[in-house]
Each structure stands twice: as structure tokens, then as C-alpha cells.
Amino acid sequence: MSVQISxxxxxLLFLSFSSLFFFNVSSLCLNDQKSSLLAxxxxxxxxxxxxxxxxxxxxxVECCDWGGVTCNESGHVIGLDLRYENINGGVxxxxxxxxxxxxxxxxxxxxxxxxxxxxxxxxxxxQDINLSNNRLSGQIxxxxxxxxxxxxxxxxxxxxxxxxxxxxxxxxxxxxxTLSGNKFSGNVELDMFGKFKELYALDLSYxxxxxxxxxxxxxxxxxxxxxxxxxxxxxxxKQIPDLKNHSKLLMIDLSVNELSGEIPNWIWEVGNGYLxxxxxxxxxxxxxxxxxxxPFLLDVLDLHSNNLKGDIPIPPRRVYILDYSNNKFGTSIPxxxxxxxxxxxxxxxxxxxxxxxIPESIRNASSLRTLDLSRNVLTGPIPLIGNMKDLKxxxxxxxxxxxKIPEQLTNLTSLSFxxxxxxxxxxKIPExFQTFTELSFEGNKGLCGPPLKxxx
Ligand SMILES: *[C@@H]1O[C@H](CO)[C@@H](O)[C@H](O)[C@H]1NC(C)=O
Ligand SMILES: *[C@@H]1O[C@H](CO)[C@@H](O)[C@H](O)[C@H]1NC(C)=O
Ligand SMILES: *[C@@H]1O[C@H](CO)[C@@H](O)[C@H](O)[C@H]1NC(C)=O
Ligand SMILES: *[C@@H]1O[C@H](CO)[C@@H](O)[C@H](O)[C@H]1NC(C)=O
Ligand SMILES: *[C@@H]1O[C@H](CO)[C@@H](O)[C@H](O)[C@H]1NC(C)=O
Ligand SMILES: *[C@@H]1O[C@H](CO)[C@@H](O)[C@H](O)[C@H]1NC(C)=O
Ligand SMILES: *[C@@H]1O[C@H](CO)[C@@H](O)[C@H](O)[C@H]1NC(C)=O
Ligand SMILES: *[C@@H]1O[C@H](CO)[C@@H](O)[C@H](O)[C@H]1NC(C)=O
Ligand SMILES: *[C@@H]1O[C@H](CO)[C@@H](O)[C@H](O)[C@H]1NC(C)=O
Ligand SMILES: *[C@@H]1O[C@H](CO)[C@@H](O)[C@H](O)[C@H]1NC(C)=O
Numbered sequence: 524m525s526v527q528i529s530x531x532x533x534x535l536l537f538l539s540f541s542s543l544f545f546f547n548v549s550s551l552c553l554n555d556q557k558s559s560l561l562a563x564x565x566x567x568x569x570x571x572x573x574x575x576x577x578x579x580x581x582x583x584v585e586c587c588d589w590g591g592v593t594c595n596e597s598g599h600v601i602g603l604d605l606r607y608e609n610i611n612g613g614v615x616x617x618x619x620x621x622x623x624x625x626x627x628x629x630x631x632x633x634x635x636x637x638x639x640x641x642x643x644x645x646x647x648x649x650q651d652i653n654l655s656n657n658r659l660s661g662q663i664x665x666x667x668x669x670x671x672x673x674x675x676x677x678x679x680x681x682x683x684x685x686x687x688x689x690x691x692x693x694x695x696x697x698x699x700x701t702l703s704g705n706k707f708s709g710n711v712e713l714d715m716f717g718k719f720k721e722l723y724a725l726d727l728s729y730x731x732x733x734x735x736x737x738x739x740x741x742x743x744x745x746x747x748x749x750x751x752x753x754x755x756x757x758x759x760x761k762q763i764p765d766l767k768n769h770s771k772l773l774m775i776d777l778s779v780n781e782l783s784g785e786i787p788n789w790i791w792e793v794g795n796g797y798l799x800x801x802x803x804x805x806x807x808x809x810x811x812x813x814x815x816x817x818p819f820l821l822d823v824l825d826l827h828s829n830n831l832k833g834d835i836p837i838p839p840r841r842v843y844i845l846d847y848s849n850n851k852f853g854t855s856i857p858x859x860x861x862x863x864x865x866x867x868x869x870x871x872x873x874x875x876x877x878x879x880x881i882p883e884s885i886r887n888a889s890s891l892r893t894l895d896l897s898r899n900v901l902t903g904p905i906p907l908i909g910n911m912k913d914l915k916x917x918x919x920x921x922x923x924x925x926x927k928i929p930e931q932l933t934n935l936t937s938l939s940f941x942x943x944x945x946x947x948x949x950x951k952i953p954e955x956f957q958t959f960t961e962l963s964f965e966g967n968k969g970l971c972g973p974p975l976k977x978x979x
Contacts, residue, residue, distance in 0.1 A: 551598035552586040559621025560586055560600065569633075570609035577608050593627070601648070602627035610635060616642030629653040631677070636660070639683070644668045644690070651675040655701065663688035673697060679726065680704040687711060687732070696721050703728040703754065710735060713755075713764055717743025728756035728776065736762045745769070755780070756802070766793045774800040778825070783807040786826075788815040796820075804828050804846065811836055826850070827871070835872065837863055848873040848895065855879025864888035871895035873918065881906050881924075897921055897942065905943070909934030916940040923947055928956070928970075943967070951979045 564580050571578045576590030587594035593602030600622055611634040619625075619642050626648050635657035643652055649670045655677045662685030673694045683705040691700060698721050708731040716725060727734060734755055737744070745768045752774040753766070760780035766772055772794045786808050791798065800823040808829040817824070817839040824838055824845050831850040838845050840863050848871040856877060861884030864870055870888065873895045880903035881896060888894070893916040894908075901922040908914070909931035917935070920942040927950035928943060941956065941963045949969025956963075957973045964970050971979040 551594065551596075552588075553598040555621060556594070556598065556600045557586040560589070560592065563619065563622065566615045567610050568612040570611070573609040575608070576605060577610075595624075599624040601625060604629045605633070606631045606653075608633055613637040614640035614643070616640070619643065619646060622646070624648050627651040630657065631655040633657050639663050639665065639678070641665055644670045644673075646670055647672075649673060653677040654681065655679040657681050659683060661685075663690075665690045668693060671695060674721075675699040677701040678705065682706060684708065687727075692718075695719075698722060698749075699724040701726040702730065703756075705730050707732055709733070711758075713737065714743045717746055719747065721749055722747050723749050724752035724754075725750070726752070726754040727758055728754045730758075732758050734758035734760055736760065736764045738762060753777075763787065763790070766790070769793060770795045771797075773797055776800070776802040777806070778802045779805040781807065783809065785810050785812040788812040791815055791818055794818070799823070801825070835860070835875075835877075838867075839863075840866065842867055844869045846871050847875060850875045852877060856882055856885075858882045859884050861885035861887045864891070866890055868913075869893045872899070874898040877901055879903075881919075883907075886910055892916065892937075894918070905929055905932070905948075907931045911935060913937050918942045919946065920944040921946075925949070927951075928953055932956075 560580060564577055567577065569577055580589045586592060587598060591604040592600055595601045601624055603625065606629050610630065613636065623646055625646050627650065628643065631653045635654065637659065638661045639659055643649065644665055650672050651674060658681065660682035663683055665688055668690045671694060674696055675698055676691065679701045684707065686709045687702065687707050691697065692715060697719050703726045710733045712735050714737045716722060742765055745765050748768065748770065750769045750772050753772060754776040756776050757779040760777060760782060763777065763782060767789055782803065783806065786803060796818045797820055798818045799820055801821065802825040804825045804827040806829050808831060810831055810833060819839055820841060821839045822841050822843045824842055827846040828849040832853060834854055835847065835852050835856060837857065843866065845867055853876045856879065860882055865887060867888055868890055870891060871893065877899035879901065881901055883906055885906050886908045889911050890913065891911050892913050894914060895916065895918040897918040897920045899922050901924060903924065904926040905919060905924055905928060907929055914935050915937050917938060924946040925948065928948060930953050933953045933955035941959050943964060944962065945966035948967040951972040952964060952970060952975065959974065961974045964975055971977045
């Protein structure tokens, strides 16, 4: 017994020793680093009333303990995390020089304006630069990059324009490149990224880019064996890149493109069967190539707004988010469908031309928070789903459902949105549902009682 206890305490002891150790270390603030930081701060414009870190940078505290500052063991500043500091205006170059040991810099979610602060890219040790969610703008012309160790570059959600800056293609060790949500334009050959052997994540989504895929094998893009995340939403893609050899790819977003035909069945084997996230929504896919087996670990499957026809694909059992809405299946929901949705939180097949009844098995999808079967041609009664204790949104509107609203539904204690409008329902609305408005029940000739004006 006593042996067990001391074994349990061991990690705790270790933890407290190491935090003691780090505490001592953090007092090692080098004078030149401190003055560089203070000069950097004086150069920045920020709203002191909204700042939580910069505002507290002052002489009475050791600089390695300042908010957002990370020092290494000999007191050099190696990291600055100044997200959400309400910094506005530009970043001037003069005082960054003193911070030339900097490895990580995050200025995300500020109000930076002007062009890309070029001096950041001459810091010799810099590995991570994150300028996401600012108001930086203009074309990026950077011919003097010396930060060849750069691994992670995030320029997303700014107003940059022009072509994808050529300097990024000169960064041999780039691992994460996030350029989404800008106004970059022009044609981009996906193969140009094929030389980044270390590339882990690429996000070019939501620009004005046209991304071209090399149809001929071998494509150099398929040599990116480390790739984990590929996001090319809204890139005018006409073809799915060849991803067969990307054995570590877990997350694919090719939504809002011009992809058509069948979804090839090899896609489900990407990542050696470990694919977790697939978003092919807002394309023109007509179906899924058979035979197909969804990867077991897939937990987000978004195929909404395509032209999918025929049988509704049976999802893998772990799926959390399943969006099949705005398609043209024209079939009925398989009898056992609810039994595979036991861990699903979000399920929508709205506007899919579905016919037939809602299967009773749906009550086994008891983790659901959103169930949207609206805008189909579903018939029969509303199923007894009073057991879905987390259900917040239930939309069954614009169908041909008949019978009464089951009293059991009032058991849905989390329900905050209900819509059964435009069906063929009849009878008295359960009293507990009087908290919803008329708009939840309109267009059912046989329904009566409050909140409707028609009395029973
Ligand atoms: C220095 O910053 C600390 C918080 O980091 C604050 O409590 C203190 O009042 C500041 N001192 C001065 C002189 O501004
Ligand atoms: C801290 O960083 C500086 C500059 O990169 C380096 O010279 C020094 O060796 C580092 N110290 C430790 C303990 O890693
Ligand atoms: C950049 O910072 C933002 C804000 O914290 C974060 O959401 C984003 O993931 C970061 N980018 C990278 C590539 O780590
Ligand atoms: C490039 O940077 C070096 C050192 O920072 C500087 O001396 C040189 O003038 C710069 N060249 C251009 C074209 O800006
Ligand atoms: C790129 O990474 C490799 C391996 O980590 C390293 O040896 C090399 O020095 C890096 N290149 C640059 C320019 O930083
Ligand atoms: C994909 O990998 C296989 C075997 O690992 C290899 O034979 C093939 O050439 C690779 N394809 C491409 C396009 O690189
Ligand atoms: C899939 O992409 C669409 C369009 O880009 C987006 O609106 C949707 O939220 C994405 N789905 C998921 C589950 O992230
Ligand atoms: C619901 O799940 C249980 C097992 O948990 C099963 O016995 C039952 O048949 C399922 N209900 C329907 C209607 O499929
Ligand atoms: C209604 O909810 C109660 C308590 O959560 C539960 O015991 C009961 O079985 C539920 N009734 C139905 C019909 O689901
Ligand atoms: C329910 O759906 C109908 C038809 O789309 C719509 O007119 C009505 O406003 C919706 N009700 C609510 C509460 O959103």
C-alpha cells in the first residue's frame, strides 16, 4: 500500500520540482532583451484598456515573466504571444533587431494595418509567424527573406492581394502554410507545393485563386508524405488531387469547388484508413463510387449541397457531424439508420427529396443535438423521440407527416428550436409547447390550440 502511494506521488513531486526550476529560470531577464522588448512595446500602438499583456510590461517585473513573453534557459526571448492585444497600426522594424533570437511570434487577432511587416522575415531564428485575423493588406513583395528556418506561417484572414508571394516557395522547411481568407488571385499549380517535403498542413481556402491539379502521374504533390491537413475550399478546383499516397492525411476540405462525377472510392482509404474529417460540400458530385467502405474513424462527413442521388450512404458509427442536406437522394431513410447514429451530435438530410416514413430506430440516435429532416416528402407519424435529452433543434417542417404531436416530445427538456410547420398534423398542441410561437406549427390544417389562433 505505502509503495503504491509513493509511486503515485512521484509524478507530483517531479512536477513541483520542475516548476520550481522554471520559476528560478524565469528570473534570468537579460538587460538587452528587456530594453528591446520595451522599445518594441513603445513602437506599437495598442488600446491599453483592452490589453492584458503589453500593458503590464514594466520595470517592476522581470521581463521573462511579462505576459506573452517566453525566454529560454539563458534568458533570451524566444517567443512572443500577443494575440488579442488590440494592437493597431504597423509593426516597425527598428526594434525587432534586438529580438533576433525570436523563434515564435503570434500577433493574431489584432488590428494591424499596412503591408506585411517585412522585418519579421529577416529574424535569423524565426520559425513560427502568425499574423492571422488582422487587417494587413496589399501585395506581398519580399525579396530579402533570410528566415529560411520558417516552419509555420499563418497569414489567414487579412486583405492581402496579388499572387501567392514567391518567397513562400523558397522556404525549404515550411510545415504549416495558411493563406486562407485573403484576396490572393491568379493560377496556382498544386504541384508547386510538391517540393515541401515537410509540409504538414496547407490551407489556401477562400481567396480568388484557381488551383490546378496535375492530371498526369507522377504528380509531385503526391510526394508530400507528411501531409496531415489539406484545405482547398473555394479554389475553383475541377479535379480532386491525387491523394492516394498521403498516408498521414486526416483532414480534407475541398468544399465550394467545381468537382463533379462520383466521389471516387479511393478517397476513403486516404490516410491509411485514419481519415477523420471530410468536407466535400458545395460541389456537383452525383454519387459515391461503389463499392465503398467509410473509414472507421471518420467523425465529420459533410456532403451537403451536391447532386447525390440514390441510397443514403450509411455513415461510420463514430460520426459526430453528418450533413447530407440539399441533395437529391429521392429514396427513403433506411430502417436501421438511427442505430448507426448513436454518437452523432448533428444530422441533417434537409431538402433531399426523401420519401417514406421516419424509421423508429431514430430514437436510438440519442446523442443528437440537431435533427433536421425538413423539406422532404416524409409521411407517417412523428416518431417517439422523447429520450433525446440533449436535442436542441428539431426541424421536421415542410413534409407530409400526419397524426398528433406526441405528448412524449415535451420530454425534450433541452429543446430550444422546434419546427413542425407545413405538414398534415392534427389534434391539440401539447400544453408545454405553448412557449413556442405560431411559426413552429403553422400550415397544419388539423392542428389547434395555443399558440395557434384556432381553438380545439
Ligand atoms: C507593472 O505591471 C504589473 C502587472 O504586470 C502591475 O501590477 C503594476 O501595477 C505595474 N507597475 C507599474 C509601475 O505600472
Ligand atoms: C537561448 O537562446 C540563445 C539564442 O538562440 C542561445 O545562444 C542559447 O544557447 C540558448 N540557451 C539555451 C539554454 O538553450
Ligand atoms: C495562429 O493563431 C491563431 C489564433 O490563436 C490560431 O487560431 C491559429 O491556429 C494559429 N495558426 C497556426 C498555423 O498555428
Ligand atoms: C536585405 O537585407 C540586408 C540585411 O538585413 C540589407 O543589408 C539589404 O540592404 C537588404 N536588401 C534589400 C534589397 O532590401
Ligand atoms: C531544415 O530542416 C533540416 C532538418 O530539420 C535542418 O537540418 C536544416 O538545417 C533546415 N534548413 C534550414 C534552412 O533551416
Ligand atoms: C505511390 O506509392 C506507390 C507505392 O508506395 C508508388 O509505387 C507510386 O509511384 C506512388 N505514386 C506516386 C504518384 O507517387
Ligand atoms: C464544410 O464547408 C462548408 C463550406 O465551406 C462550410 O460552410 C461548413 O461549415 C463545412 N462543414 C464543416 C462540418 O466544417
Ligand atoms: C434500438 O437499440 C436497441 C439496442 O440498444 C435495439 O434492441 C432496438 O431494436 C433498437 N431499436 C430499433 C427501432 O431499431
Ligand atoms: C421522459 O423523461 C423522463 C425523465 O427524463 C424519463 O424517465 C422517461 O422515460 C421519459 N419518457 C419517455 C417516454 O421518453
Ligand atoms: C418553420 O419552417 C417554415 C417553412 O420553412 C417557416 O416558414 C417558419 O418560419 C419556420 N418556423 C420557425 C420557428 O423558424
